[in-house]
Amino acid sequence: MENCRVRFAPSPTGPLHIGGARSALFNYLIAKRFKGQFILRIEDTDVERSSRESEDNIFDSLRWLGLDWDEGPDIGGPYGPYRQMERLAIYKKYIQELIDKGLAYYCYCTEEELEEERQELIAKGEPPRYLGKCRELSPEQKEQFIQEGRKPVVRFRVPGNQEIVVNDLVRGKVVFESNGIGDYVILKSDGIPTYNFAVVIDDYLMKISHVIRAEEHLSNTPRQILIYEALGWETPTFAHVSLILGKDKSKMSKRHGATSVVQYKEQGYLPEAVVNFLALLGWAPEGEEEIFTMEELIEQFSLERVSKRPAVFDIDKLKWINGVYIRGCSNEEIRDLFIPVLQEAGHLPEKLSDRDYQWIQLVINGLQEKVHTLKEVLEHIDMFVGDQVELESEDLKKVLEEEQVPLVIETLKEKIKTVEELTPETVKTMLKEVSKETKQKGKKVFMPIRIAITGKMHGPELHSIIPALGKENVLKRIEKTVG
RNA sequence: GGCGCGUUGGAGAAGCGGCUUAACUCACCAGCCUUUCACGCUGGCAUUCACGGGUUCGAAUCCCGUACGCGUCACCA
Numbered sequence A: 001m002e003n004c005r006v007r008f009a010p011s012p013t014g015p016l017h018i019g020g021a022r023s024a025l026f027n028y029l030i031a032k033r034f035k036g037q038f039i040l041r042i043e044d045t046d047v048e049r050s051s052r053e054s055e056d057n058i059f060d061s062l063r064w065l066g067l068d069w070d071e072g073p074d075i076g077g078p079y080g081p082y083r084q085m086e087r088l089a090i091y092k093k094y095i096q097e098l099i100d101k102g103l104a105y106y107c108y109c110t111e112e113e114l115e116e117e118r119q120e121l122i123a124k125g126e127p128p129r130y131l132g133k134c135r136e137l138s139p140e141q142k143e144q145f146i147q148e149g150r151k152p153v154v155r156f157r158v159p160g161n162q163e164i165v166v167n168d169l170v171r172g173k174v175v176f177e178s179n180g181i182g183d184y185v186i187l188k189s190d191g192i193p194t195y196n197f198a199v200v201i202d203d204y205l206m207k208i209s210h211v212i213r214a215e216e217h218l219s220n221t222p223r224q225i226l227i228y229e230a231l232g233w234e235t236p237t238f239a240h241v242s243l244i245l246g247k248d249k250s251k252m253s254k255r256h257g258a259t260s261v262v263q264y265k266e267q268g269y270l271p272e273a274v275v276n277f278l279a280l281l282g283w284a285p286e287g288e289e290e291i292f293t294m295e296e297l298i299e300q301f302s303l304e305r306v307s308k309r310p311a312v313f314d315i316d317k318l319k320w321i322n323g324v325y326i327r328g329c330s331n332e333e334i335r336d337l338f339i340p341v342l343q344e345a346g347h348l349p350e351k352l353s354d355r356d357y358q359w360i361q362l363v364i365n366g367l368q369e370k371v372h373t374l375k376e377v378l379e380h381i382d383m384f385v386g387d388q389v390e391l392e393s394e395d396l397k398k399v400l401e402e403e404q405v406p407l408v409i410e411t412l413k414e415k416i417k418t419v420e421e422l423t424p425e426t427v428k429t430m431l432k433e434v435s436k437e438t439k440q441k442g443k444k445v446f447m448p449i450r451i452a453i454t455g456k457m458h459g460p461e462l463h464s465i466i467p468a469l470g471k472e473n474v475l476k477r478i479e480k481t482v483g
Numbered sequence B: 001g002g003c004g005c006g007u008u009g010g011a012g013a014a015g016c017g018g019c020u021u022a023a024c025u026c027a028c029c030a031g032c033c034u035u036u037c038a039c040g041c042u043g044g045c046a047u048u049c050a051c052g053g054g055u056u057c058g059a060a061u062c063c064c065g066u067a068c069g070c071g072u073c074a075c076c077a
Helices: A018-033 A052-065 A088-100 A111-123 A139-147 A195-205 A215-230 A261-266 A271-279 A294-300 A315-328 A331-344 A354-367 A374-384 A395-400 A405-418 A424-438 A443-454 A462-482
Strands: A005-008 A037-040 A104-107 A153-156 A163-168 A172-177 A185-187 A210-214 A237-241
Touching (some): A005 A210, A018 A037, A018 A237, A018 A261, A052 A261, A088 A104, A088 A195, A153 A215, A195 A215, A215 A237, A261 A271, A271 A294, A271 A315, A331 A374, A374 A462, A405 A443
Antiparallel strands (some): A104 A153, A163 A172
């Protein structure tokens, strides 16, 4: 594959969607794999819905995922500009060329007329489409419409009785009939081109070799191919990746939960995990391994192993993958990840003291292996801080009423009071001594202690929790639960 | 409705005519490890590939039909 140039061309009408992120990733992987370029183009021709805010969100999300582009609106490149609204003059030229060649024409129909036509066709049981009313307008008629103040659109003249073949890298050969396509708008009445037109001009001018995008664009592809042909241009290679579905198998939407990349960031997912998960959405690795770094993905990814069937977004699998990455973090990495979460929740000050760092280390010891997302840390953090405890359920009282408990607790309290410093090591030996001196072992000693201190049956190791709390808090907690 | 795409266990997914008594992963269940949970390890989990026909010595794999799901038919991308 020589001169591989691929692009991700989102429209900035909202935060980067998880599906868009997957398209971007696939393009990125192909570009890196074949040592080509990954281009970012902003398709902002929907003036109503486009915003700079969304654009920034898209930039940020892509960068967060580690999908850096070689050419784009912010960094420029040899085929710019990379924002469609800045390319209006370019489109105008090609629109004119099509009009001059008689392959496109002005249409003065009003919305009402179009709607009427649509209703009539539906009433007759025919598929609604534009029938070409303005195809052969006389100069007089045109003049009259202009007098009336009508703003025309430009429509592409779709040739009849033609087979349009899309040779798709993931779907194979897909054939469409041109008769099923009505003359469609390529230039809106406000002088801005439509998607189906602008995308062709840009992909050609930007020398895009492979168009990798979501399946929802498959039905649009014949319209685009027609324009390539009208302009005498060679088409790029197409690859339509299936859609991402929610658990109920309908297209992934808000009601399935978080749909944008930022939301996953906010919920405490790691970019590496999201990338890994996204890669698995529609693509299947050859071997048994499912955990990949970006480098490994670049090495292994191929469009041949991208499935035709829709991919279902399985949040449980994302959580599992995220957990794998959290556990795989080095101590420094996980610390840098935990700190902002803890600070944001008010458990840590802006400026960290040595004591804070010691405490964080204990939290890491207790929770790194346990959580699937960074935010889950907050679900367990109460066990590491403060003198407040509450029994999780009434059932736990029974455990505290067992006969060996008073002795165990008394012995423990003594030890805590007399020990020089609470560290994981001193706590470990302390607990061993309590076990030995009270002649109790296993659950008989550890469960009451755990419940007395945390109010819960389960949680991180006691030798992480106890030093984190400190003598005073531990004793106060015990006081509250067992008196 | 027209056109297009898809349909393998609870979920994802491999499979490209015989090597499949259908990989692998998540989830689930059991056991082990462990002071609990988690982590980790071991084992279990589709007599069957939406359904009905056909082709073939042989089909999850090829063909046709049916059903279901989804996409698309915009002056949205």
